[in-house]
Amino acid sequence: MxxxxxxxxxxxxxxxxxxxxxxxxxxxxxxxxxxxxNNYVRVVPLRSIRGSIFDRNSRVLAYDKAVFNIAVIPHQIEKKKNSLLKELAKFSDYDVNLIHRNYNKGLNNIFSPVDVILDINKSMVLKLKERFKDDILINPQAQRHYSYPYEFAHLLGYVKEAAPFYESLKKYGYRPLERVGFLGIEQYHDAYLKGEDGGDLIEVNAAGRTVGFLGVRKPKRGKDVYLTIDCRIQKIAHQILGEKKGVIILMDSKSGEIFSLVSSPSFDPNFFIKGRNVQRFLDNKNYPLFNRAIQATYPLGSTFKPIIGVAALEEGKITPSTKFNCIGGINIADTEFSCWSVHGEENLHQGLAHSCNVYFYNLGIILGAETMAKWAKKFGLDSLRGIDLPYEKKGFVPTPQWKTDALGKHWFLGDTLNLSIGQGFIEASPLEVLLGINVFANGGYLVRPYLLWKVDNADSRLRAKTYLGISQGNLNIIKQGLIGAIEADGGTAQLLKKLNLNIAGKTGTAQTKGESHGWFVGFFPHQEPKYAICVFLEHGGSSYEALGVTYLFLKRLKEENLL
Amino acid sequence: MKLKLTPVKTIIICVIFLNILSLMSLYSSLHQAGEFKEQAIFHKQIIWIVISWACLIIFSFISYRFYFDLSFILYGLNLVLLIFVIVFGKRIMGAQRWLDIGFFSFQPSELSKIAVIFILARFFSHPEKSFLRVVLFPFALVMINVFLIFKQPDLGTASILLFLFFMLGFFSKVRKRYFIFLLIGGFLFSPLAGKFLKSYQRKRLTVFLNPNVDPLGAGYTIIQSKIAIGSGKIFGKGFLSGTQNQFNFLPERHTDFIFTVIAEEWGLAGCLFLLSIYYLLLRKISQGLSKIRDPFAQILSLGISSFFFLHIFINIGMTLGILPIVGLPLIFLSYGGSHLLISFILLGIFFNICRSHK
CATH class of the missing domain: 1.20.5 (Single alpha-helices involved in coiled-coils or other helix-helix interfaces)
Structure with missing residues (x-):
């Protein structure tokens, strides 16, 4: 070399x-x-219009509206900055500190306009312009607005300026002033919704006056997005939940199309857009920003029983006529594992209808923890359901091996009994539980839930389902048990019989620290299920409260002809 | 075997000079209209420089032969990380090419530069010179990397890897015509590459040919970069006095466009001095090449100097508008930890080669 x-x-x-x-x-x-x-080249950004979001009946849920901002050019007002901002505040009745804050936040380069007063009404705009003449600019801007803020906060999310995350976004073609979706549909489908910002490139002289026009890039409008959500159902669900902490999900049983998904308490995304004080949402002990339907996992309680039932049938451990005797509990190693009532001799159908713990303790002992865990996983309780929302959290299914590795403790028979009634370490999100039970409604399929229906006019539904390979006969036996919970004497969900909707389902009271969680998961009409529903109340006391909410919710839907 | 003049001292002096210039330019670029903004960036860089020097010392004690055995493992690790970034990155808004490790984040594509230098040194120093083993196989390995990095998308690193392959190939003892075959083949397939470019990358390439196509976006950067450099004239505007820079006309001026800050403030004289320092550095790394008997070490040090040269040439070339904007740091000067660390580690490896040949 x-x-x-x-x-x-x-x-x-x-x-x-x-x-x-x-x-x-x-x-x-x-x-x-x-x-x-002479490099007084100035970029006047022209914001793109973001695509609107509609519900399934083309009601608008989120859109860009024009607002008027008052802007100043730092270079031009350099000498009289403080006095001018003070005057502006006095004249417009806008907080002077806020003006200064907006000024410091928006200052990018000294030749680009900075918005100091945001979103004021037209007459005030004209008055200010008359008074301050060329010292200020009227800067019309597109601002995101949410028509039903509390009802849709978790589903839609909101938008933020890209600036704070610009470093990580710029390689993907974002610009600092551009808005980027945060949480919900706004984030997940940002690529469709986001348009492309443009701008005027103008030359100005030392006095700040435009002397030349160098180029323009026209902003491009984003695409409109249509959701599968029915706005009317969503509103009712939100109303019915009211102050309670909890979740209502209503879904198409066959396709996984979501009609309504509400998490409560909620928040107002418009506050985040307008730069108003959002501290009360952030500090709230009930975590309103949290989407409980997909971002939180809870013990399943009795809603886990149908899965254990079908597991025992499929593994050939029992027949539908196998009976166990409930004397109000079962005694294992000097510990009492109780049932909530004394049921006597019961078969699977009765065990499900009455939600007998002893029946399922026995199944748990026969099946063993490993097999139960295998079936819980088969029903997707520890995997993401793939809904088109960001930050979905998956549930957790414990195994003896896991307990030894993670906690350094042995798996006891008591753990097996707890698992058999959905207590102990097992947890899943309300969405996961809904899709698990829905398997019994649609002939054995784990469907993928989705919210996106159309983008502009193009059908963009992403349908997917997995066949679990369970025999139709066994599925039907469990389904009959779930019908029994509503129809049979002493069924745990008899309240729903009054609705005449032919509902099948399972209640659940999940014990936890503090008040128990309440569940109702089901589907209807049971002959040819169209809807799958999940109602969950965090620390709601018991399944009875969840049943009550289900009843009120479906009653309203029926009254208003929404089913 | 004795080298006439130990290059190590000269190189250390050059690098200390570059460190000082880097901090000065960074300090200046973080000023806006006289105000020192984002001081945290400045402090972070100081920490990075300290860490990098420590790594240089450590690596100068690790026998370079070790990398011969390590090369495949490192290459495999780098593939895993790159795939991880692609899979992981897609989940979070498609916006990640970084891995967070605690307090700093690290860019795996920087690691792949080292991995590629190692495997190339290993293959090209192989005594057997068959086309398949010595040229085609390493080419395939490099292309896998290029493809994954291209996907990220990081055009700059991808092109550095390709250039490294050809530069090392031409300078090593492998037959030149093999590489000419590959180059001709590459040209025939190049229209395909256009398909993989992201729209903004394609835009950057068109803008390179004519900056006025997109005066607001990529074209704006080239225009403003040229104004900054040109207006420095012979002796520059002086430290902290660059108007282009201070009035925020140039985005990314503390990272990829740090050279514009230097050119505006120190003028042609400063730039030529900087280029001389760079040349001295490159010369010191390459002057002992013919005296190194171990072919692996020879190609390794060649790889190290080529790595520095390519970064210098492409980065300054793009700020001058004679090369397209691909997003590469200016070695030893730009803000950023990953590339600084890699450069120092490479120097450490070179120092070890010098020690072993004393």
Whole structure:
């Protein structure tokens, strides 16, 4: 290898750079210095309009509306900045500190306008312009607005300026002033909704007046997004939950299309858009920003029983007529595992209808923890359901191996009994539980839930389902048990019989620290299920409260002909 | 075997000079209309420089032969990380090419530069010179990397890897015509590459040919970058006095466009001085090449100097508008930890080669 060649190549390369530098700095230096001095090139950003979001009946849920901001150009008001901002505040009745804060936040370069007063009414805009003339600019801007803020906060999310995350977003073509979706549909489908910002590139003189027009890039409008949600159902669900902490999900049993998904308590995303004080949402002990339907996991309680039932049938451990005797509890190693009543001799159908713990303790002992865990996983309780919302959390299914590895403790028979009635370590999100039970409604399919229906006019539904390979006969036996919970004497969900909707389902009271959680998960009409429903109340006391909410919710839907 | 003049001292002096210039330019670029903004960036860089020097010392004590055995493991690790970034990145808004490790984040594509230098040094120093083993196989390995990094998308690193392959190939003892075959083949397939470019990357390439196409976006950067450099004239505007820079006309000026800050403030004289320092550095790394008997070490040090040269040439070339904007740091000067660390580690490896050949 000749060292001279290597060195010469390097020298050659650096000489090319040196020559170009000589050209730009020595020969054309004067020209560029002049341009630098006159470099009053200003970019006036033109914001793109973000796509709107509609419900399934084309009711608008989120859209961009025009608002008027008052802007100043830092370079132009340099000397009189403080007095001018003070005058502006006095005249417009806007907080002077807020004006200063907006000024400091928006300052990008001294020739670009900075919005100091945001979102004021038209007459005030005209008054201010008359008073302050060329010292201020009227800056009409697109601002996101949510028609049903509390009802849709978790589903839609909101938008933020990209600036704080610009470093990580810029490689993907975002600009700092552009808005980017945060949480919900706004984030998940940002690529559709986001348009492309443009701008005017103008030349200004030292006084800040426009002297030349260098170019424009027109902003591009984002695409409209249509959801599968029915706004009317969503509103009712939100109303019925009221102050309670909890979740209502209503879904198409066959396709996984979501009609309504409400998490309560909720928040007002418009507050985040307008830069108003959002501290009360952030500090709230009930975590209103949290979407409980998909971002939180809870013990399943008795809603886990149908899965254990079908597992025992499929594994050939029992027949539908196998009976166990409930004397109000079962005694294992000096510990009492109780049932909530004394049921006597019961078969699977009765065990499900009456939600007998003893029946399922026995199944748990027969099946063993490993097999139960296998079936819980088969029903998707520890995997993401793939709904088109960000930050979905998956549930957790414990195994003896896990307990030894993670906690350094042995798995006891008591753990097995707890698992058999959905207590102990097992947890899942309300969405996961709904889709698990829905398997019994649609002939054995784990469907993928979705919210996106159309983008502009193109059908964009992402349907997917997994066949679990469970025999139809066994599915039907469990389904009959779930019908029994509503129809049979002493069924745990008899309240729903009054609705005449032919509901099948399972209640659940999940014990936890503090008040128990309440569940109702089901589907209807049971002959040809169309809807799957999940009602969950966090620390709601018991399944009875959840049943009550289900009853009121479906009653309203029926009254208003929404089913 | 004795080298006439130990290059280590000269290199250390050069790098200390570059460190100081880097901090000064960073300090200046973080000023806006006289106000020192984002001081945290400045402090972070100081910490990075300290860490990098520590790594240099550590690596100068690790026998370079070790990398011969390590090369495949490192290459495999780098593939895993790159795939991880692609899979992981898609989940979070498609916006991640960084891995967070505690207090700093790290860019796996920087690691792949080292991995590629190692495997190339290993293959090209192989005594057997068959086309398949010595050229085609390493080419395939490099292309897998190029493809994954291209996907991220990081055009700059992808092109550095390709250039490294050809530069090391041409300078090593492998037959030149093999590489000419590959180059011709590459040209025939190049229209395909256009398909993989993201729309904004394609835009950047068109803008390179004509900056006025997109005066607001990529074109704006080239125009403003040229104004900054040109207006520095012969002796510059002086420290902290660059108007282009101070009035925020140039985005990313503390990272990829740090050279514009130097050119505006120190003028042609400063730039030529900087280029001389760079040349001295490159020369010191390449001057002992013919005296190194171990072919692996020879190609390794060649890889190290080529790595520095390519970064310098492409980065300054793009600020001058003679090369497209691909997003590469200026070695030893730009803000950023990953590339600084890698450069120092490479120097440490070179120092070890020098020690072993004393």
């Amino acid at each position: 000749d060292k001279n060649i290597v060195s010469r190549v390097y020298l050659g390369g650096l000489l090319i750079l040196a020559l170009s530098l000589f050209y730009y700095q020595a020969l054309k230096g004067e020209h560029y210095l002049r341009r630098a001095k």
